[in-house]
Amino acid sequence: MSESNKEKIVQHIIDHLGGKQNIDNAWHCMTRLRFEINDDSLINTKEIQGIPEVMGVQNQNNQLQIIIGTDVESYYEILTSKLGSEKTESSPSKDKKEKKSLVTMFMDIVSGVFGPIVPAIAGAGMIKGLIAGFVALNWISDESQTIQVLDMLASGVFTFLPFFIAASAAKIFKTNQYLAIAIAASMQYPTMTDAAEAGNIDAFHVFGFIPIPVFNYAGNVIPIIFAVFVLSYVQRWVDNILPKAFRTVFTPTFSLFIGGLIAFTIIGPIGIYLGEGLADVIAWLFEFSPIVAGIVVGTIRPVAILTGLHHAMTPIALQNFADQGYDMLMPMMFMANMAIAGATLAMYRKAKSANEKSVIVSSSISAFLGITEPALFGVLTKYKRGLLAATIGSALASAFISAFGVRIYGYILSSIFSLPAYIGDYFIFAILGILIAVAAAYLVALFFARANNQLDETENNNGSTNEDLAAVATGIYVPIDQVEDKAFASKSIGDGYAIKPEKQEVLSPVSGEIINIFPTKHAIGIKTNSGLEVLIHMGIDTVSLEGKPFNLLADVGDTVNVKTQIATMDLEQIEHHQKDTTIMVVVTNMDRVEALPVAKKQAYQAGEKIGDILTSRK
Structure with missing residues (x-):
């Protein structure tokens, strides 16, 4: 393009x-x-x-x-x-x-850190997989110089992974990338690495009394993320207390010294123990029951990808490679991708247009190649029973391969092309797992699709319905394309109407259920019985008022009708802040609307019927 x-x-x-x-x-x-x-x-x-x-x-x-x-x-x-x-x-x-929870902040950090470096990890992992396949098939001797060179290309990323993590984390935490890399370099300096491998001392002592525990940080990800996080605060603190003339030289000096010592004495050891703890929890789950572990991981994986939580598995898998030399989570990620591909392919029979069928085929192929977002977001979120089928296929296949101990010895993209990495003791079980994932997801999705088609036929027989649309407040009716907000006036958000209110009472313009309320209280979403999604937006540019002029009288989950008062708005306070008080009411899913009513007069009372929305069941 x-x-x-x-x-x-x-x-x-x-x-x-x-x-x-x-x-x-x-x-x-x-x-x-x-x-x-x-x-x-x-x-x-x-x-x-x-x-x-x-x-x-x-x-x-x-x-x-x-x-x-x-x-x-x-x-x-x-x-x-x-x-x-x-x-x-x-x-x-x-x-x-x-405003974010700790879990949300953690996931933002993990996705932000690992997202940019995934290509390097995936590329190196694929080379590792090919090496394993070549050696298992006796195509190349594992002692040959060819393997040595290929191993350097593949292992370099994982050996010096803290460097990549440091550079990426520095962007997230808004600190100097080169100072972050310097911290990572110090933690992997040969003095530390050699001492950890020799095992003859437990700690170095700075100034004779500050202990520096000895660990091998090669391939570890959690310690360096925490270390860069602390560095970001140390650097800002140092920068604030130093005179401007000294900052160029002494800010990096003190930041590296203080941040490095904290990383060595506190953050590094905590990160190592935390990483080992996560790996131990996963190991315990497999020891308790490999089948249960497979069902748990296989079930959550498709939804995790859908919500972006799948990034949380990456540091655990990398920690497993660092601690154990292998990982059993990544084969399950492989099974999940294959199940998603199978379920997506099954939706081909449900598609009605040539374009939709083309999207399904291309999305399925993409999933087989390890990229599942097109399948999940382009197909399975539309056909939700297909997503359930993918989850079932993923759980079954993951339980199967876990029962037979299928593992991988290097990070690799979960693609059909990663099969060479499984050549060896577990190859046949990996192949059978793929067949189970694809076949189970495909067949279950076909079954659900048939059931859904029957339901669709029943709904279609019901034809169109009408929804009452009432005035949201007492005031002057304003056509939506005449409001002073370009986003609403262009109808890019949806179509509907507006009212310039004369009284503070705000009523529900439709009957249905409140499904969301914006944190600053100025916008409310309602879903009607026929599936229309209606947005009530009180005032223009009132988000900056932080909810002060608005008093909500209903909550998410409440059932409302056209006579239910849902809020009040302090018109004087809004006007005092020089904001427009106009209330916009728009249907955001206009694909379900056949016709909107036309106002028959200028002035309306709150709750007064404007007309009927003609809806269609889709």
């Missing part, structure tokens, strides 16, 4: 995220553009999903993810040029961090 077309796509994404001003931060991983958004109610998910190059969109843990695929880097470069460096490649803002 030409750069000009990619530029148009990126601009289209920015526009339907509510514009540049609505994007607080943006970065990317291996397949996804990731965003922090100021006002989620301005996001037009439907329009973004309609872009052919977009494989899926999800809002997970206060983070909007747009799945592009392996070409994401080229789109990100264009995005950077449009947004500016101040909004890209940065960690979440302080205010955003305070």
